[in-house]
Amino acid sequence: MILMILVMVGSSPQVDAEYADVVLNRLSEANDMRPVIFPHWFHRIRFRCKVCHHELGFEMRAGANQIDMGKIIDGQYCGMCHNGQIAWAVEECHLCHSGKPGLKTGIRGGSETAGPGRW
Amino acid sequence: MRYWRYILVVPLGLWFALLGAEPGWKSLAEDGLHDPLSPAIGILQEPESALSLLPPDSAGNRVSWIRALRERYIEPRTNIFPETKIEILDMDIIMDQTGELPLVMFPHKPHTEWLDCTNCHDRIFVKKVDANPINMFAILSGQYCGQCHGAVAFPLTECNRCHSVVRKTFTGKPGVQPKLTSSP
Numbered sequence A: 001m002i003l004m005i006l007v008m009v010g011s012s013p014q015v016d017a018e019y020a021d022v023v024l025n026r027l028s029e030a031n032d033m034r035p036v037i038f039p040h041w042f043h044r045i046r047f048r049c050k051v052c053h054h055e056l057g058f059e060m061r062a063g064a065n066q067i068d069m070g071k072i073i074d075g076q077y078c079g080m081c082h083n084g085q086i087a088w089a090v091e092e093c094h095l096c097h098s099g100k101p102g103l104k105t106g107i108r109g110g111s112e113t114a115g116p117g118r119w
Numbered sequence B: 001m002r003y004w005r006y007i008l009v010v011p012l013g014l015w016f017a018l019l020g021a022e023p024g025w026k027s028l029a030e031d032g033l034h035d036p037l038s039p040a041i042g043i044l045q046e047p048e049s050a051l052s053l054l055p056p057d058s059a060g061n062r063v064s065w066i067r068a069l070r071e072r073y074i075e076p077r078t079n080i081f082p083e084t085k086i087e088i089l090d091m092d093i094i095m096d097q098t099g100e101l102p103l104v105m106f107p108h109k110p111h112t113e114w115l116d117c118t119n120c121h122d123r124i125f126v127k128k129v130d131a132n133p134i135n136m137f138a139i140l141s142g143q144y145c146g147q148c149h150g151a152v153a154f155p156l157t158e159c160n161r162c163h164s165v166v167r168k169t170f171t172g173k174p175g176v177q178p179k180l181t182s183s184p
Helices: A002-010 A040-046 A049-055 A069-073 B004-019 B047-051 B065-070 B108-114 B136-140
Strands: A022-024 A036-038 B092-095 B103-107 B163-165
Touching (some): A040 B047, B065 B108, B103 B108
Antiparallel strands (some): A022 A036, B092 B103, B103 B163
């Protein structure tokens, strides 16, 4: 049992990220940009889940959305609001592309369960 | 007696306790995700400046998002397109296939205040009582309720928030509940 505890503590993943922060790095670093950090907490103060996950069509699984800057500039995904009218425009690259280099795409900050990303 | 489960549960409990020990919100520069050298640090809102003003909770973002909404600490938009239909459903479902744990009461109301019907139906759950083979193993691996709970909604350490109905004192029938009880 002690061994089990040691293994669990030793294998605890990063728990400092805010609960439900999402890292998007499918394309970012390959294109010399920092990974995107999407904070759920910031957005859910302003929008209900249904706005993005129903109206805007975001799948509820990190990595399941094939988002790229072309689509955002066309007004899809983040671009529905990040257009300089509801929220900052795409010219403010660094405000979204603010992550540490090397981060993997996924949902983070399971401050209680600290499980493997998705739970 | 099944002592084996304590061998599993006790160290798990300790693990969660250790992880949950640190209170408060990390600054963006120290959260392990944001690059402290990014020009966004200092411009982006810090979690503490927003979350410390909302009703507290012990888990997740340490915010009771349900209370924050009900008590109007926040008024998040329900839609962007004017034609989008906003539906709130006040219907409780009781699930009794929970082994020795208390029964699960699923309240549609707080879920539909945040989510659209199509977020769950029929993509995750069929709209029929007992038609969904929900179990904790699937939930812990991110299926069913675990698609949100443990990722963005309150985490899976909060057993009693779902397993909230004591079996012995429940005299009704499982499934859709008559509109007598109040939802949380």
